[in-house]
Amino acid sequence: MSTESHGAAVSTESHGAAVSTSTTRVVVHPDATAVAEATAARLLVTLVDTLSVRDVAHVVVTGGTVGIATLAAVARSPLAATIDWTSVHVWWGDERFVAAGDPDRNEGQAQQALLGSLPLPEENIHRMGAAGSFATAEEAAADYVAQITAAGTPAWDVLMLGMGPDGHVASLFPGHAGYAARGAESIAVHDSPKPPPTRVSLTLESIRRARRVWVVAAGAGKADVVARSLHGDLELPAAAVRGTQETLWLIDAEAAARV
Numbered sequence: 001m002s003t004e005s006h007g008a009a010v011s012t013e014s015h016g017a018a019v020s021t022s023t024t025r026v027v028v029h030p031d032a033t034a035v036a037e038a039t040a041a042r043l044l045v046t047l048v049d050t051l052s053v054r055d056v057a058h059v060v061v062t063g064g065t066v067g068i069a070t071l072a073a074v075a076r077s078p079l080a081a082t083i084d085w086t087s088v089h090v091w092w093g094d095e096r097f098v099a100a101g102d103p104d105r106n107e108g109q110a111q112q113a114l115l116g117s118l119p120l121p122e123e124n125i126h127r128m129g130a131a132g133s134f135a136t137a138e139e140a141a142a143d144y145v146a147q148i149t150a151a152g153t154p155a156w157d158v159l160m161l162g163m164g165p166d167g168h169v170a171s172l173f174p175g176h177a178g179y180a181a182r183g184a185e186s187i188a189v190h191d192s193p194k195p196p197p198t199r200v201s202l203t204l205e206s207i208r209r210a211r212r213v214w215v216v217a218a219g220a221g222k223a224d225v226v227a228r229s230l231h232g233d234l235e236l237p238a239a240a241v242r243g244t245q246e247t248l249w250l251i252d253a254e255a256a257a258r259v
């Protein structure tokens with residue numbers, strides 16, 4: 001069961017990205033497991049809907065606890081068998097710039113939780129580059145820009161974001177240069193406060209091209225930044241993300257405690 005709470009008015013002047021008309025809405029679930037299960041169901045239904053009006057759907061997945069738990073819940077769902085996965089493209093909001101096969105890689109965790117069990121053509125899986133394959137995170141970011149461009153710079157149909165207790169999303173951290181980056185789809189991130197320190201991320205500009213942005217978060221440790229973000233504290237990257245059609249915060253009761 002979920003409880004819909006208020007829809008907050010959306011400011012259109014923040015950070016100079018595309019103006020959005022969508023309203024931020026908050027859906028509160030009892031606990032982290034329910035957030036993951038409900039988000040998985042929402043994702044699958046959205047894919048069914050999207051593929052009834054478009055030939056291809058582009059989904060951006062996230063690392064983090066709730067993000068990976070959501071992918072695992074998709075894998076368990078009987079609805080997964082109703083999707084034509086050859087029409088679904090999978091992208092990442094951010095990646096840890098460590099060697100391929102390192103357990104820290106978001107793509108490896110996603111592969112294990114879901115992607116390995118789906119009939120997804122390899123060419124539909126758009127990974128951010130790993131250390132070893134690329135000399136620098138800058139080169140990996142440039143490669144991701146090229147992948148996005150080659151796909152026609154799609155409007156992401158669903159873009160999921162975990163959120164850190166500091167209000168970061170993807171690998172855009174408060175007070176860091178990456179949060180303010182403009183003019184590119186993907187960037188290198190250094191000195192990340194969350195380990196590992198070197199990462200690749202989508203930019204805020206790229207995130208805000210998404211049709212639907214879903215922020216998934218759970219736990220008391222997120223309550224403060226959830227409240228600050230929803231009150232529009234733009235020091236926090238989480239406060240600046242939104243989709244052109246839909247912005248949803250899918251959170252548990254603990255994370256919603258101060259809203």
Ligand SMILES: O=C(O)[C@H](O)[C@@H](O)[C@H](O)[C@H](O)COP(=O)(O)O
Nearest residue numbers: 063064065066162163164169170
């Ligand atoms: O690579 C990563 O670490 C992420 O993509 C990051 O943005 C994550 O989603 C948040 O930090 C939330 O993570 P938790 O849900 O584990 O707190």
